[in-house]
């Protein structure tokens with residue numbers, strides 16, 4: 001009866017298609033029923049340039065591309081505080097066994113804004129806790145967004161836009177984003193978790209912050225990955 005009452009007060013509709021009376025309908029659920037696949041090659045900011053080509057800094061496991069219902073589900077999930085939806089999405093996360101990751105890692109979610117976290121809208125946190133439970137790993141929400149240096153970022157972007165690119169400018173531009181995160185007390189192997197992989201800049205920034213704190217990122221998990229921006 002309490003459930004019925006709560007449904008009346010807080011009605012539920014599907015995050016992916018808007019269908020009434022369920023946080024996530026069967027068809028939208030099916031969008032996430034897949035195995036982890038490595039999509040790190042689609043993220044330009046995660047590429048390490050070597051003499052004989054480039055390779056991703058670490059594997060990034062995802063459940064599909066960021067489009068259609070899957071994209072709508074994720075956007076809608078990010079923008080509402082709903083325990084039933086958190087639960088429904090977490091239940092879709094497949095097992096992490098057999099992914100060639102170390103036995104002992106710390107699962108660290110990409111940082112959200114403190115106000116979103118307070119309001120219960122922390123998708124990376126829900127995912128991170130689920131991944132940690134499946135892998136029998138430690139979960140630690142230790143990354144924080146540092147204050148952004150807007151003046152510096154605007155200067156860097158203007159330089160790029162106006163073609164005033166100097167040697168090493170791209171590295172600096174990456175640095176601007178990587179410095180936008182800080183981390184306390186962390187060592188050993190780390191697995192990052194975020195909702196979506198786009199250019200890889202967020203994960204690269206997080207990996208820098210983890211390295212600064214003495215840890216090492218050995219992999220990452222995301223729900224979906226955007227199409228490779230270089231190919232698009």
Ligand SMILES: [Zn+2]
Pocket residue numbers: 014015016017018019024025026027028029
């Ligand atoms: Zn649906």
